[in-house]
Amino acid sequence: MAIDAATVRKVARLARIAEPEERVEALAQELNGIMQWIEQLAEVDTDGVEPMTSVVAQALPLRADVVTDGGDAAVVTKNAPKSVDGFFVVPKVVE
Template identity: 75%
Template sequence: MAIDAATVRKVAKLARIAEPEDRIEPLARELNGILTWIEMLSEVDTDGVAPMTSVVHQGLPMREDVVTEGGDPAKVLANAPKAAKDFFVVPKVVE
């Protein structure tokens, strides 16, 4: 798929990117180079390769699942600007 100047103008307009006219042709050539490189990737043999979500395998940190009595409301709300009946009071944001 080749990208021409008209396509660059259309995409720039849709993305609301103001691109000067003298940059349209070089940008089209650059995008065509990127697409050529992407097409080269389709030639790579990936049969038998498992999909990856990350290049580094990381396990999630686990903690002991313990039932507690919860926090002390007085301590939790000590620095709250405003509290009522053991709850934070926040300004109304939806009218």
């Protein structure tokens, strides 16, 4: 699949990315290089290879499924710099 300058312009417009006209052709070449690399990956024979989530096979540690009282808020917030009614008080970060 070849990506031309018109495709780059269309994708940039859809993504609302302002791309200078002199950069469009270079970007098309970069995207074509990425597409060639993806096509090269598609040629790898993966038959018989099991899907994995990590390169190291490991079992997840499991804890006993035991009903508890949920923890004590006073103990949890004891070392907090500031707490109110069992909740952490943090500085406002969003206006």
